[in-house]
Amino acid sequence: MTTYDRLLKVRQERGAGYFVLLDPDKNDLGSLPSFIREATQAGADGFLVGGSLMLTNDFEDHLRTVKQNTSVPVIIFPGSIMQVSPLADAILFLILISGRNPDYLIGNQVVAAPIIRRSGLEALSTGYMLIEAGNTTSAEFMSNTKPIPRDKPDIALAHALAAELIGMKLVYLDAGSGARESVSDDMLRTIAQRCSLPIIVGGGIRTPEDARKKVEAGASFVVTGTITELNNHRSFIREFAEAVHTGPAVKR
Ligand code: 1GP
Numbered sequence: 007m008t009t010y011d012r013l014l015k016v017r018q019e020r021g022a023g024y025f026v027l028l029d030p031d032k033n034d035l036g037s038l039p040s041f042i043r044e045a046t047q048a049g050a051d052g053f054l055v056g057g058s059l060m061l062t063n064d065f066e067d068h069l070r071t072v073k074q075n076t077s078v079p080v081i082i083f084p085g086s087i088m089q090v091s092p093l094a095d096a097i098l099f100l101i102l103i104s105g106r107n108p109d110y111l112i113g114n115q116v117v118a119a120p121i122i123r124r125s126g127l128e129a130l131s132t133g134y135m136l137i138e139a140g141n142t143t144s145a146e147f148m149s150n151t152k153p154i155p156r157d158k159p160d161i162a163l164a165h166a167l168a169a170e171l172i173g174m175k176l177v178y179l180d181a182g183s184g185a186r187e188s189v190s191d192d193m194l195r196t197i198a199q200r201c202s203l204p205i206i207v208g209g210g211i212r213t214p215e216d217a218r219k220k221v222e223a224g225a226s227f228v229v230t231g232t233i234t235e236l237n238n239h240r241s242f243i244r245e246f247a248e249a250v251h252t253g254p255a256v257k258r
Pocket of ligand 1: 183207211232
């Protein structure tokens, strides 16, 4: 079964899926094995590995460690073309559709594509949208793009529909790591009603209640990074997983 099919199965069976983001620059490799095992037991449906920068050079050590300690999908969430490795199950093949920077619309993809093909990694074509966060996030600064205003759900919807018509498999609405404000429920609802692609949402989600609201508004996958780096214990992860798992999907 492909990773994409596994993700769709999670959505089908659990209502929505919960991803824990691991930024190698922020996670200590020594404590990673126990954290990954605990987060898996607590109900995480996948691990995203990557970051806007890579100040450390142990990206592959992180991937190897995560992979060795979990049975759920390990997916690269690349901040740059340096973050491609066959050690993961799949890679989010990100196209930064909210921006107008050609490097992130096609330039980096052209450089990465042959490497990904050679590696055998499954590429998950993802329309990636940065949404205004109330502060300048690393993703915004590093990509040199302007996020979509948080109070313009119609603009976000038009981008999501473009992703669907182009043939992408997922859309990722990201307020960016450490966002002051997460993506609004209104924006998620607007997209979920009119776009059939599964929605990943992340950035600034700090409580299980907020995570639940994202799912109720139409998100298929919820990502936490910053808050679970700070509170990396099993019971906290479990609260998030339970909030996201709303039960088998009736229709989405
Ligand atoms: C960032 O969506 C992720 O790309 C997670 O954001 O670190 O704010 O949880 P946080």
